[in-house]
């Protein structure tokens with residue numbers, strides 16, 4: 095059964111999409127079968143996988159019951175576009191609206207080692223669907239004041255999803271992302287984060303570098319574009335695998 | 342009748358909340374009566390206005406018809422918290438769901454010069470409500486690849502709101518925010534933005550500075566915390582007032 099990880103934060107721009115794309119790449123290089131799911135109507139993850147804009151079916155079709163997940167996989171990802179926002183609105187009125195993605199991924203979970211779900215920067219129905227479909231939740235935050243406020247809120251929703259619909263959901267941890275630890279504000283925020291959440295916070299912080307934005311523009315992973323920069327992600331992946339109890 | 346401006350971007354972390362908070366401050370210092378509305382369940386704007394966490398009623402109550410907008414104004418802002426996400430889900434099933442905020446702000450528009458609405462980083466029902474309630478849309482983007490992709494999508498939704506529900510809605514412009522123009526990637530992205538959207542892009546870019554995150558932590562505006570840094574916002578406000586045809 096696949097380890098299914100939702101990457102989320104209510105705060106926008108905390109590096110979620112980059113985290114999913116890069117983890118998929120590193121885990122793939124370690125020989126694991128990885129499926130990525132773009133659950134954000136922005137479609138940044140799909141873009142980052144260089145999915146053709148007209149690729150079909152997409153996650154919207156899967157959630158509306160018009161396609162099987164297996165038919166919506168294009169080059170290692172189930173893509174999304176703005177139509178996913180319409181699908182989310184339509185889903186809001188359906189019975190079982192929160193378990194739709196979980197049911198859709200049932201078969202895929204048998205043929206992959208890891209499934210990574212990129213969430214939108216809200217705690218709405220798409221994120222809830224991702225959490226209900228997942229075994230683990232991975233929070234991504236920046237070391238800035240507003241982001242840290244968002245960690246508490248995201249933890250609340252993870253607990254809500256666990257207590258109501260998915261008792262097996264565990265917190266995998268909290269990643270400090272796009273970190274510029276040269277500023278006092280960032281260092282103080284990191285201290286506050288570790289004080290408040292202790293061991294849940296990964297020891298590896300992902301440092302800030304313009305190379306990530308450059309790599310996204312080229313639809314290349316950081317390992318393909320600037321391997322030297324990828325050290326942080328290699329170390330983070332090691333920590334993640336240890337927490338999952340995988341060799 | 343108040344000029345009502347929605348500040349939006351589908352991309353997360355593009356400086357929307359900081360833009361609304363700072364514009365409210367500068368316009369207030371110029372003698373205008375300004376109301377801010379927090380339409381984001383994260384509640385960052387409410388936090389930035391130092392609204393007490395238990396302030397009530399909030400925007401959620403107004404949208405559910407349980408309070409008048411006038412009763413939900415606390416220290417210059419109609420605040421929000423996570424309950425707004427529940428209100429959004431409940432709103433999805435109501436008749437007239439897209440015009441709810443417009444109707445709720447009808448009286449307030451007569452007693453303020455400017456109303457600024459901080460949108461969440463999605464193009465869902467809350468953002469659509471804000472656009473339908475507005476006379477102008479202000480897009481905030483960073484000069485990074487994913488953000489620029491989001492500008493096209495946000496423009497689509499602005500046009501959709503105008504064509505279907507709010508014919509008076511105009512694009513006020515596109516602000517380049519959190520700009521670090523020392524990198525080639527940022528300079529190239531800015532060039533691409535100006536090429537694609539021409540005069541819609543404000544001449545003033547808001548430069549990146551850690552002082553903004555520090556000011557948010559202290560619930561002080563940038564003018565209160567680091568007036569020297571506020572030059573960009575003073576110049577942007579000048580451009581905005583010119584576009585609005587105000588002295």
Ligand SMILES: Nc1ncnc2c1ncn2[C@@H]1O[C@H](COP(=O)(O)OP(=O)(O)OP(=O)(O)O)[C@@H](O)[C@H]1O
Pocket residue numbers: 105106107108109110111112113134136138213214215271272273300301302303304305306307308310351352353354462485486487488
């Ligand atoms: N470690 C990093 N250092 C610097 N820039 C980064 C880093 N990781 C990602 N970025 C860039 O920062 C921006 C935000 O990252 P990304 O889009 O992955 O965040 P997100 O949380 O998915 O955003 P959203 O909330 O809009 O979905 C992007 O332009 C990305 O290229």
Ligand SMILES: Nc1ncnc2c1ncn2[C@@H]1O[C@H](COP(=O)(O)OP(=O)(O)OP(=O)(O)O)[C@@H](O)[C@H]1O
Pocket residue numbers: 104105106107215238239240241352353354355356357358359360381383385460461462518519520547548549550551552553554555557
């Ligand atoms: N000009 C700037 N330079 C550097 N940092 C900034 C600037 N403006 C805002 N920030 C900081 O960047 C982060 C993102 O800004 P902000 O929260 O205003 O964006 P947002 O678009 O409202 O995010 P969200 O999509 O989550 O609502 C915050 O930590 C904020 O303090």
Ligand SMILES: [Mg+2]
Pocket residue numbers: 110111112134138139212213
């Ligand atoms: Mg993303």
Ligand SMILES: [Mg+2]
Pocket residue numbers: 357358359381385459460
């Ligand atoms: Mg915001």
